[in-house]
Amino acid sequence: MFAQTRKTADSLEQPPSHVGRGLKVTGVLDIDGDLFVDGTVTGRINANRVMLSPESFVDGDVVANEVHVEGRFNGRIFALSVTVESSANITGKIFHNTVSVARGARVDGRMPWRPPSYFETLTQLPETRP
Amino acid sequence: MTSMFTRNEKGPETPPAPAPKPAERTEPAPAPQAAAEPVKRPLASAQPIAAATAQRGVSVISRALKITGQLESSEDIQIEGEVNGDVRAAMVRVGAGAKVNGTVSGEEVELSGTIEGKIEARKVVLTSSAHMEGDIMHQDIAIQSGAYIAGRLQPEYGKTNVQPLKAKAE
Numbered sequence: 001m002f003a004q005t006r007k008t009a010d011s012l013e014q015p016p017s018h019v020g021r022g023l024k025v026t027g028v029l030d031i032d033g034d035l036f037v038d039g040t041v042t043g044r045i046n047a048n049r050v051m052l053s054p055e056s057f058v059d060g061d062v063v064a065n066e067v068h069v070e071g072r073f074n075g076r077i078f079a080l081s082v083t084v085e086s087s088a089n090i091t092g093k094i095f096h097n098t099v100s101v102a103r104g105a106r107v108d109g110r111m112p113w114r115p116p117s118y119f120e121t122l123t124q125l126p127e128t129r130p
Numbered sequence: 131m132t133s134m135f136t137r138n139e140k141g142p143e144t145p146p147a148p149a150p151k152p153a154e155r156t157e158p159a160p161a162p163q164a165a166a167e168p169v170k171r172p173l174a175s176a177q178p179i180a181a182a183t184a185q186r187g188v189s190v191i192s193r194a195l196k197i198t199g200q201l202e203s204s205e206d207i208q209i210e211g212e213v214n215g216d217v218r219a220a221m222v223r224v225g226a227g228a229k230v231n232g233t234v235s236g237e238e239v240e241l242s243g244t245i246e247g248k249i250e251a252r253k254v255v256l257t258s259s260a261h262m263e264g265d266i267m268h269q270d271i272a273i274q275s276g277a278y279i280a281g282r283l284q285p286e287y288g289k290t291n292v293q294p295l296k297a298k299a300e
Contacts, residue, residue, distance in 0.1 A: 020189035020205055027199010027215055033192065043199055
């Protein structure tokens with residue numbers, strides 16, 4: 001659904017981007033593909049799909065098509081599809097079109113629904129900037 | 131479509147290797163990392179990066195990824211994309227086609243791509259495709275034929291000040 005064809009060539013020739021457990025990134029991560037986060041990110045993530053592992057900690061905004069949260073998150077998520085696993089601990093807002101939250105997850109904040117068109121022009125929206 | 135997100139079925143982490151690492155890779159990370167956050171695992175593994183990529187500690191900045199800001203790691207970083215900012219890790223590999231604008235520091239730095247800025251590392255390797263614009267502070271350096279260097283080479287790493295990087299980075 002989300003530009004799958006574009007990514008296949010990419011993912012064949014190189015490993016997906018991975019913020020490892022010991023890594024701490026401060027700033028903006030911009031990727032036209034998938035991103036795994038095991039470490040710490042302070043700032044902003046723009047990606048197609050984002051996977052935040054149980055050990056991850058993200059403080060800031062995440063803009064993506066799909067976001068999968070298993071770790072700690074503080075900030076705002078803007079994604080068409082959001083999956084919150086039971087190990088997740090989220091503080092902030094989740095702007096979504098589809099969301100699922102597993103039993104046991106801690107979510108403190110709001111989860112506003114938006115139509116799909118809202119996410120198409122998201123990178124230009126001033127609202128995504130704190 | 132969600133196949134990439136199901137890898138945790140294997141369990142949250144691989145068991146740590148029981149054997150101690152070879153001596154040259156067990157030297158402690160530079161102090162700032164040690165202080166930054168507690169890391170449960172021992173420092174970077176001894177395997178080559180191709181084998182280690184599957185491990186969770188190794189960070190990969192793929193070609194599609196562009197980072198503006200700082201990267202700090204107590205383990206290894208492999209950069210194939212673009213970084214505007216400083217990078218600090220136990221070992222940094224800048225792959226062919228990758229670009230870093232800023233200071234790259236660590237115990238070991240291997241450059242096959244482009245750095246505009248500085249390298250500050252105990253051991254520096256410039257491969258034949260390396261393009262380095264800026265000074266290199268090192269203790270031990272290897273330069274392959276074909277590498278481009280515009281800058282000074284200073285064998286000063288660890289001599290004058292054990293933590294020269296920290297003061298400059300902040």
